[in-house]
Structure formats: structure tokens, C-alpha cells
Amino acid sequence: VYLDQEKRWWKPSAADHFYDREVTALCSDPQRAAVWIGTYDFGLFRYDLVKDTFAYYDSQPRDEHQLHSSLIFDLAKDRNGNIWVATNSGGLSRFTYGNETKPFWNYNLTSGLPENTILAVQCDEKNRLWLLTYKSLTCMSDTGKVIRKYPFDPGFGNSDFGVLTSMTPDGEILIPVKNGFIQFHPDRLEPEPYSFPVVIRNILVNGNEIDWDGEREFAFPYHQNNIEISFSALNYSRPAEISFEYKLEGAD
Numbered sequence: 001v002y003l004d005q006e007k008r009w010w011k012p013s014a015a016d017h018f019y020d021r022e023v024t025a026l027c028s029d030p031q032r033a034a035v036w037i038g039t040y041d042f043g044l045f046r047y048d049l050v051k052d053t054f055a056y057y058d059s060q061p062r063d064e065h066q067l068h069s070s071l072i073f074d075l076a077k078d079r080n081g082n083i084w085v086a087t088n089s090g091g092l093s094r095f096t097y098g099n100e101t102k103p104f105w106n107y108n109l110t111s112g113l114p115e116n117t118i119l120a121v122q123c124d125e126k127n128r129l130w131l132l133t134y135k136s137l138t139c140m141s142d143t144g145k146v147i148r149k150y151p152f153d154p155g156f157g158n159s160d161f162g163v164l165t166s167m168t169p170d171g172e173i174l175i176p177v178k179n180g181f182i183q184f185h186p187d188r189l190e191p192e193p194y195s196f197p198v199v200i201r202n203i204l205v206n207g208n209e210i211d212w213d214g215e216r217e218f219a220f221p222y223h224q225n226n227i228e229i230s231f232s233a234l235n236y237s238r239p240a241e242i243s244f245e246y247k248l249e250g251a252d
Contacts, residue, residue: 017054018045027075027083036083038072044085059090065102067093074120078142079127086118092131112146114138120165122173124186130173132165151241196235204228
């Protein structure tokens with residue numbers, strides 16, 4: 001750390017209650033006169049610029065209101081002053097000032113994220129969070145609700161991504177990849193509309209396939225009560241990402 005007033009460099013040590021040498025992320029918090037430091041071993045530190053002290057937050061995976069991983073990839077501050085922590089295998093953690101007993105809220109697979117390893121986190125001008133994972137780019141609200149996932153094409157390999165993202169002065173987000181970077185503006189990122197038919201492939205009644213022309217209606221007696229319907233979407237670009245909804249009238 002360069003101390004501007006003293007015109008010298010200072011390297012924190014264990015004597016200062018700073019234990020790590022592998023610093024992976026920094027986040028300035030001028031409103032609180034603090035600097036957040038993410039490491040890839042011991043976890044999270046907060047340096048108080050006024051008191052010249054370090055606060056340490058270790059990982060406690062079994063406590064839902066503590067940090068869930070000490071392997072930190074990235075840090076970001078949203079427009080409400082919350083600190084977001086992107087971790088390896090521990091999901092995304094949000095630190096909120098003023099709650100000493102429950103300082104962290106955690107978001108992971110069960111919250112709707114594509115996976116528990118978050119490579120980078122960036123907050124846009126509308127306080128939306130953009131999360132980079134190996135599987136997709138995910139947009140999330142500052143309350144933890146997943147807004148949309150943008151899966152990556154199969155051509156993007158796990159080794160192609162850099163860890164840290166950046167934002168330009170006009171609000172564009174930059175994601176480093178092998179031999180270049182991905183650039184987009186959150187307000188101009190529109191999902192591709194899908195319009196394709198869903199067709200019924202076959203119908204089985206008590207294990208026997210029936211001949212159906214696509215229009216004729218059937219009435220089955222009570223003992224023919226095991227009905228199986230197979231259907232498909234006529235789109236083959238990303239079949240694994242297609243989900244279906246169905247409703248049985250009179251029952252659902």
C-alpha cells in the first residue's frame with residue numbers, strides 16, 4: 001500500500017492482523033473510509049483508513065449469515081453501499097452494514113444461480129448485478145432475485161474467461177476472454193426471441209401406442225387410465241435449455 005501523505009510503501013503483515021499474501025480483489029468504500037480486500041485463502045478483510053485497523057471475516061459455511069467461502073474471486077459495491085463477494089464454491093455473498101449478528105446474506109444454486117462458483121461480479125447503473133460463471137452471464141437484482149441468465153455458446157471453454165470484469169464510463173461492461181473481451185451495455189442486451197412449434201410425438205395408452213392424426217379427439221374408458229404423451233420442440237440450436245409448461249384442464 002502506498003501511503004501518500006508519508007510518501008512511502010507499506011506492506012501489511014500478521015502483526016497488523018492481515019494474514020494473507022494472495023490478494024485477488026480490492027474494493028474501495030470511500031463513504032465508510034474503508035478498503036475491502038479479498039484473498040484466495042484466508043477470506044475477506046476490511047481496512048479502516050481512519051483507525052488504521054483490519055477487520056477479518058472468515059468463512060463459516062454452516063452459518064447462513066456468514067461468509068461461505070474463503071476463496072474470493074471478486075468484490076463489488078452496489079449503490080446502496082452493500083459489498084458483494086464472488087467466491088469459489090461458496091456462491092455470492094452480500095455484506096450489509098449495521099447488522100453485526102447477520103452481516104452476510106448468501107446466494108447459490110438453491111437461489112437460482114447457475115452454479116456456486118462466481119468468477120466476477122459487477123454492479124451497473126441501475127443497481128443490477130452481473131455475475132460471471134463458467135456456464136453463463138447472470139443478471140440479478142440487488143435483493144437477490146435472478147432476473148435472467150444468458151448461457152454461453154458451446155464455443156466458450158472454461159479456460160477462456162478472465163476473472164475480473166470492468167465497466168466503461170458510459171456503463172458498458174467488459175468481460176476478458178482468451179484473445180479479446182466481451183463488451184455489452186446492460187440496457188441494450190436483449191434476449192433472442194424464440195418462436196418454434198411444439199409437437200406431440202406419440203401417445204401411449206396402457207403402454208400401447210395409438211394412431212393419432214393430430215386433430216381427432218379421444219374418449220377412454222375408466223380402465224384405460226395410464227396415458228403417456230411425448231412431445232418435442234422443433235428447435236435444435238440449444239435443446240438442453242428448452243423448458244416446457246403444461247396443464248391438465250379440470251385437474252390443475
